[in-house]
Amino acid sequence: MTSQAPMRLGVPVKILADPSLKSNDARRWQSGPHLRVSLEYLDAILDHLARRDIRMYRMSSDLAPYATHPDMPQFHSMVRECAPELAAIGAKARRLGIRLSFHPSQFVVINSPDPELVRKSVADLTSQAEMLDRMEQGPEAVLIIHTGGHYGDRQAALERWARNWEDLPEPVRRRLVLENDDLRFDAADVLWLHERTGVRLIFDHQHFWCLNRQGLEVASTFRRFLASWPEGQRPKMHFSSPRTEMREVKRPVPGTKRTETKLIPPVWTGHADFINPFEFATFLREVPEAVFDVMLEAKAKDLALERLRADLPRYAPDVGLRFGFAPAATEEALEEEAEAAE
Known part of the structure; x- marks a missing residue:
């Protein structure tokens, strides 16, 4: 492994360790929700993450409520209105070393045969790319989407994705990354799209095992995903x-x-x-030379990250060191801990 900063573990959206922390302004439109309120919530979340030494976070896709709703123009200017607040929150994330990202909702589909759905999807992506730009985040702050639907013809759906990619606004193409999914488009499909478009790829480990039509080998496939990221950008x-x-x-x-x-x-x-620590360690050991960050998508979110951070030094100290985790306590202390838990 090259000499770099430790790899990061991240969590998505909701913080379970502190129920008082909100991820976005979830009020209905009648109450006038605003990005400015969401950014106040995000500011508190960044403080919490820093205290817990969690250095990667996926923001809510509803951070700017109703910002692209076609029938609510009163919300359309909120991203621009919050330029100073976005710049401040971005500077704070950089200062704390917290990598940010968005994962737009499942309704964001750019390979749909319906031009209106594509238009709405591009509007959402453009708004989230603008927020990352106004936060002055580097190229590792990404928008993660899936390929979309089959619509009765898988290959035509892939071709349509590739064509629509060319028409995306530059800020969206610069930030967009594509993830293999578990039901429709597998690793081979998104690798094909990378070859056609150059889009960077996100490898989802569980999705890979749920859908792998060509029987690809996990480690070599993962390395191909990593290679889709330009030199100097850390994959995730x-x-x-x-x-x-x-x-x-x-x-x-x-x-x-x-x-x-x-x-x-x-x-x-x-x-x-x-997270099953044995499964996690087994995969990490298959790519010992690789450097990348890992977004944990466990239901327990930050609680799962905290547990994995405790598990790795005990069960897989070599893997834990890649994330900067200190070695576990002595064997005697671990035995005492196990006895106390019984």
């Missing part, structure tokens, strides 16, 4: 563990007004609350 990836617990589902009882709760097996696309 997504990691989550699959949920293994039975699920409780309420279903109506035929012929009655009652419902009953049934236990059903897990769906492997579902995310677990925490």
